[in-house]
Structures are given as C-alpha cells and as structure tokens.
Amino acid sequence: MSIRDSHKSALLHPHSRTSQLPIPAEFGPFFFDQTLDHLHTITTKFPQRYWVNPQNYHTNGPVILFNVGELDATGFDGLVIDSFLHDLAQDLNGIAVVIEHRYYGNSTPFPSLNLENLRFLNTYQALEDMANFIRTVKNHHTPNPIVSFPRINRFIFCQFPNINFTLPPAPRTPWIVYGVSYAGNLAAWMRKNYPEIVFAAIASSAPVQANVSFWQYREPILWYGPKRCIDAIISTVDQVDQILFGNDENAKKILYKKFGFEGEGDYSFANWISEPVDIWQNSTYSNSPFLDFCAIFDNSTTPTEYFDAYAGYVKTVESKSLSQADNAWGYQTCTEYGYWQHAAPKGHPSLVSRKLDIDGFQNYCHSIGINSLPNVTDINLRYGGWNVDLTHTIWVNGEWDPWRGLSVQSPNAPKKKSTADAPLVLIPQAVHGWVC
Template sequence: MLDSTFKNDTKLPEKYGPFYFDQPVDHFSKNCSTFKHRYWANTEWYQPGGPVIIYNAGETAADERSFYVTNSSMAELAKRLQGIIVVMEHRFYGLSLPSSELTAKTLGTLTTAQALEDIASFIRELKIPNFDIDLPPAPETKYIVYGGSYSGNLAAWMRLKYPDIVFAAVPSSAPVEMRFNYYDYFEPIRKYGPKHCVDAIQSVVLFIDHILFSPFGKAKTNLKRRFGAEDLKHDDDFAERNNNNI
C-alpha cells in the first residue's frame, strides 16, 4: 500500500486545501459546462526545477487520503526532490461531482478516458492558490503520476497516453491487463490454504451455486435472507455481493 508506513493522526491544516479546479464535464464534446474538481496540494518544499507529484485517489472520496500531501511516501519523495505533491479526487467521488443527479445519462461521463483527461487538463492548467511561482509548462516541469490499484492503472495509462506531459508514473498493484473471469486470483488460496478450509469454502460455493441455478424461487429467497440480502432481486447481484465474503 502507498501509505503502509504512515498514519493520519493529525487534522490537515487549511493551507493544504481543499482547493477546486474548474474541470470540463465532458472533454470530448462541445459542451462548455464545468464542475468543481477537488484537490489538495503541498508546495512548501518546492524549489525551481522540482517535480510535481500527482496522486489520483481513485474510487473513493479523496478527503480520506488528503493527508498524503504531508504524511506519505509520496510526500517524502516530494520533499527530497524539492517538489510539489497533489492529491486529486476522481470525478463522481467525494465532492467532485459533474452532476448532482446520478442517472444513466450523467454517469455517461464516468469513464476512464474522461478521468485521464481530467488529470491531463489539471496538469496543463495547474495554478495552486497561495502559490506565487508560475510553474513552467511540461515537460520543463516534470510531472510524476502516482496511484494504487485502479488509480495505479490511471498512472500507468497517463504515462502511456500523455508522454509529452507526464515524465514518469509509479503504479502500485495496478491490474493494467484486463481479464474476464480471472479465477487465477484465488488460486494461491486453493493451492496453499489449509485443506479443510479450502474444502469447506468449495462446498459452500457449490451449495449456493446449486440454489442460484435452480428454478426454485423460494429457496433463493430463503438463501438471500440468511445473508441479509433479500432486497437483491437479481441473483448475479447477490453472487457478486458475496463473492469475497465466502
């Protein structure tokens, strides 16, 4: 994990944010609408020529990770390199909302392509409040994009898609290769877990699958009730919800 050796034990001073950036709702249309894109920044170590480290918080409200600008391995790197660190929220998470209504239409802009262009737009237009130095544009200012898991994907793809403005990327545990039905994820458990535990898990999975694939609606309802999920009408939703709990 990116913050495995650091803890959030203090309230983040207001000088680090949050700040807001006017971000286009749709980068790929003629619509000029914008939304307030939330971020935090620490400029106190910056010296001319230093890099800007950008961490996109991914699929969570970024205030949970705002302390990374002062207390993280990324902050330590920014300090050593005399650079700036930014924690940036992902669109449609936290308070970075392109729309107040979550509908199929508005969520049409919740895409990887839009998220990547959000970061690129932020890099091109970066002006941090209360920071009087005009940063030279990339590539003169070196931008390093960090991320973990899904946001690690974004970091890797930023370097791949925008090499003219992204100097480097540090993707941690980033599953950049997409695979359908990736059963390999559970193979270490099956191979090396205690046999009695593995056998028990497999028995439960087979039992549940037998019910879900059956035509017996009452049996399915009783099963879902046992898991406190009788409100889930679709069997695949129930299976997905309990996929990692069994």
C-alpha cells in the same frame, strides 16, 4: 439497496495508506475549473477537487500527482502529509498533490448520475483532465496568475494556490503521475499519451489489460490462502450451490434467512456471500481482514460446522449502501473495462457460488441502460494493454494481488524485461497497492 445487491464484485477498490491525521486547511481542498468535455461539444466546466503540500519543495523539484481513481477522495487528502506519496515528495524535494477523479466525491459534474449524465465518464476524459490540470493550474490568489518571462517566451509559469514561489510549468518542472489500481492504469497512460508534460509514472497494481471475464481474480486466494480456510470456503460454497441449483424453493428461502439475506435473486445472494472472500484484497502490511474471517473456522471440523460458521459471519456483516461512486464505477466497467469477477468455470474449484455468473454482471449493465458488452478491445488497442511499452515508468505489483492477473506482471502476459528505465517490482506476499 445494498452494494452487494448490485455490482459489488466488479468494484476495484485500491488499498491506500490513508492518514489518520487531520489535514490542515493550508493544504486544501482547492478546486480546479475543469472542462467537462475535452472534445468540446459543450463548454460546461465543473470543479475538480485537489490538495497540495508544497513544504518539501526545492528548486527544480518535481510535482507528484496522485489520482485517487474510482473513489471519493475524502480521507485520501491526508496522503499529502503522511504516506508514500509524501515520503517520495520529501525524498525528491517535490510537491505532493492528490486529485479527485471526475464523477467521484465532490468532483461530480451532475447532482444525479443517470445514463445521460454519465456520458462524459470515460478514460479519454479522465486522462485529459490530468493533462489539462498539469498545463493550466493557476494561482487563484493573484489578479494575473500566469506570469511570462521575456527570455523564455515559450514557457508560461504557473502556481498552486498555496505556494509563494514561482513554479515553472511542465516540462521545466518534472511531473510524476502516480496511481494505484485503476488509477495506476491512468498513471501509465499519462506517460504514454503525454510524454511532453509527464516525466515519469508510478503504476501500482495496475490492471492494464481490460477483459470482460476475470474469473481468475480469486486464484491468488485459492493458491496462497490458509488451506484449512480455503477448504472450508469451498465446502460451504458447494453446499450453498446444491440448494441454489436445486428445485426446493423452501430450502432456498431457509438458506437466504440463515445468511441474513433480505434481497431478491440467486445472483444477488451469491454476491452477498462473496463479501468475506473478496476482502482478501484489503489486506495491508499490518492487518488482514481475510485472516480475521478465516478465524471463524478455527473450531470447525465438519462441512456442517463450516457452513454454520460462514453463515453466522455473513449475517453479522453490516451491509453498505450503494453510493454514487459505485454507480459511476459500475458504468465504467460496463462500458470500457469489464473486469467481471464471476465464479470459476465448472471443473475448477470456486470460492464463490456459481450463481455469480457472467450473465449476472451483464444483467446489471442492462439494468442501467447499457446493452452492449464493455469495449475492452478499444481500450487495449488504444492504450496497449499488456503490450504497453513505456520509459520512465515503475511497475509495482504484489505477488498475491488478485489484480496481478491483468497487470504487466501477470503470468499470462507477454514477458517483459525489467530495466533501469522501466523497472518491474514484484513485492513478495504483497496484495493490492502496497507501495502506498
């Protein structure tokens, strides 16, 4: 089964500047003995993977904790030696830490992610993971890893496995939590819920306003994409929908074959052909796969030529296998966040087939055993949504980011004032997570 045949459009993949350098073993990975249920209904622990670079540390410097979010952290380990995270640690004389989110990569508590095993995957547990980590990181190299100082009885001093100096605990050591995309939400909410141990937060491209429907996701593409390319996409989608919404089943089979689709169902097909459009959010400072896609229309001038060029491109794109990470994130969107990136409503230009509708997303949730809508009301009430008001928090967004519509800098959000204590940074023409 391909990722496109499942819940691909609801996935929120943060762009991060991953290092191509091999990560020296001295930086990890290490494993933290994490509590599975912070409500203590069971006593099970699981190993949570992390990496640490202490080389830039000087006395009183901070620890900067980067949560990878809804992805396998393999490949993000290099952030501790070559990234914005590393540069920030260097500038602040701090320690750079990358931590893997529960249920992703090698921090998965169960070998299989069925509905029963996924019950401990939620925002509360993820935030408590980081709070527990900040409070209780121990030095695994000594028989007595926690050392107390008689004159400071209310503080306990802890260490990471690869440091040979005493690191005072929070709040003596300032902790800065940093995240991109969904993990940007977590960074902000760590500052909100644990101000006694989290000194500051950097929330990049954070869609803090949970919403079931998010058809506006592709609006920045419509507004800022090259006009010729956008016109070609809309033309092709219109031609596709004429067939999908028609009664000619043979024409539909021919359509599937032309685009190289071997799955079943119009919703899955609509998901399949949306892939080239949604790579917009993967644009970086130096590379735009979306513009690479748009180049296929350079020699096309008619609707038929647009259609053929689009189909040829999609047919050659390699399908990805559905991973456990996709299952986990699908579960999170079904239970808490929504973020369902369906087609625009009728009467509004759509860059994807209108068969990519909200019912298809809900059917996916039903298929994994979740029959209720995502509890976005609870998430927004608990953590503030657009109305979250924090100090010591830097909000960073890209002007062209498709996720900006759910961020505190959304044009639809209540107007926030940028202050020295909580600056709002909007990067012109930037897309998703460019602060990395």
